[in-house]
Amino acid sequence: LRAGRSTIHEPGLDEILQSTIxxxxxxxxxxxxxxxxxxxxxxxxxxxxxxxxxxxxxxxxxxxxxxxxxxxxxxxxxxxxxxxxxxxxxxxxxxxxxxxxxxxxxxxxxxxxxxxxxxxxxxxxxxxxxxxxxxxxxxxxxxxxxxxxxxxxxxxxxxxxxxxxxxxxxxxKLAANSFLACRVGLINELARYCDAVSADIEHVRAGLASDPRIGHLFLYPGPGYGGSCFGKDLRALRESAREHGADLSLVPAIEESNLRHKLYMPRRIERQLEPLAGRTLAVWGIAFKARTDDIRESPAVDAIEYLLERGARIRAHDPEAGRRAAQHFGSRITLCGNKYDAVDGAAALVIMTEWDTYKSPDYHELHERLSGRIIFDARNILDVLEVRQAGLTYVGMGRGCAT
Ligand SMILES: NC(=O)c1ccc[n+]([C@@H]2O[C@H](COP(=O)([O-])OP(=O)(O)OC[C@H]3O[C@@H](n4cnc5c(N)ncnc54)[C@H](O)[C@@H]3O)[C@@H](O)[C@H]2O)c1
The missing domain is CATH 3.40.50.720 (NAD(P)-binding Rossmann-like Domain)
Structure with a gap:
């Protein structure tokens, strides 16, 4: 820190450290x-x-x-x-x-x-x-x-x-985090419902967001919330309420819903590709969200653990979280410095974090290198038509009938 180098990845932080020192x-x-x-x-x-x-x-x-x-x-x-x-x-x-x-x-x-x-x-x-x-x-x-x-x-x-x-x-503070987590939890449950009834959550989201009482922020379906705050703050609020005799039922339900949702995408992958044993899967993104190297309670970590338990081999890439992922997984996964190297020979590509670098990939290269020709996009960051035009199969989050 004295040398002006942050121990975490946070855009702009090193510059501020250096100038204020x-x-x-x-x-x-x-x-x-x-x-x-x-x-x-x-x-x-x-x-x-x-x-x-x-x-x-x-x-x-x-x-x-x-x-x-x-x-x-x-x-x-x-x-x-x-x-x-x-x-x-x-x-x-x-x-x-x-x-x-x-x-x-x-x-x-x-x-x-x-x-x-x-x-x-x-x-x-x-x-x-x-x-x-x-x-x-x-x-x-x-x-x-x-x-x-x-x-x-x-x-x-x-x-x-x-x-x-x-x-x-x-x-x-606890109220703000439970409110935000509730929005994420609800849109994720609605995404699962859209999958079940063949509707498209992205269209539903657009309709919802144009209601000024609802708005568009924090309304993006994804692999479940992670990070060091939502989970622990909701659990602490639940426990504090219990200790003080306040009967809360929604707050614990948000956390339970999120834990279930974190396994939704890995289970779909398993259903589509089983048996997973011996298969290689490429994972793009390990951080719990873009622009950080934080992997605490990251849904990507849970998904990778789930897939590893079923015998899959994981080749993963993250622009910033590689060091922390290496500390967590050790030699259990292969970390690649280049996102296309991760895809080489894989049965599927799984996108877990919404990093900009994943949003418009070179589909030609993906088609060449991704053996399984299927993409699981847990963040809905890819254009469905572009993926299909490239001859690849698209599975999004709540995009049952994506057009
Ligand atoms: N990370 C976030 O985005 C965020 C946002 C809002 C609030 N918070 C809250 O801020 C707090 C810290 O979160 P974090 O993510 O930075 O945690 P962290 O665990 O990453 O960092 C905590 C730091 O405190 C240091 N520390 C512990 N005991 C110390 C002591 N006695 N003297 C000096 N340093 C000590 C640790 O070495 C560590 O570097 C938490 O309560 C968290 O809920 C975090």
């Missing part, structure tokens, strides 16, 4: 005390993975709160901003930890909730041109501080920053 605005240390002692505020943005129960594992947030508290043992005002996605109880827990660590020192520490809404792949735009910044703070001083901090991003549209209480801010 060069102008002295940004520096890195592994010593918490060094980072915190002279600061006015500390952001906690550590991971909140799932426990086996589905609840968040708060050990990293708690450890960070202890470290920060130990660094603040002197009479000084300080704000601790919870950026990690959490459930409301952790707000109180972090307050208690900080109070315990700074007891008797004269430190005045306030915890503020400021959930993060950026999406991987568009993180920089999402952060610098935000639709909303949610700040949950109690004291006027903390609210004023947060408003000042974000002013460069809110100058033109002051309404972007919304002030609320800490727990409502926390729930807003």
């Amino acid at each position: 060069a102008d002295g605005t940004l520096s890195f240390t592994t010593e918490t005390a060094e980072a915190v002692a002279e600061a006015d505020a500390t952001f906690i943005a550590v991971g909140t993975p799932s426990l086996e129960t589905g609840a968040y594992d708060f050990q990293y947030v708690e450890a960070a709160a202890h470290e920060i508290g130990r660094a603040l043992r002197r009479p000084k005002r300080h704000i601790v901003v919870l950026k990690s996605t959490v459930t409301p109880d952790i707000y109180t827990r972090v307050q208690t930890i900080l109070a315990g660590e700074t007891e008797g020192s004269g430190a005045q520490v306030e915890v503020v909730s400021n959930p993060e809404f950026l999406a991987e792949g568009t993180a920089i735009r999402d952060f610098s041109q935000p639709h909303r910044i949610i700040v949950g703070a109690v004291s006027a001083a903390a609210r004023q501080f947060m408003e000042g901090l974000y002013r460069p991003f809110t100058k033109r549209e002051p309404g972007v920053l919304q002030l609320t209480d800490p727990k409502s801010a926390i729930v807003t």
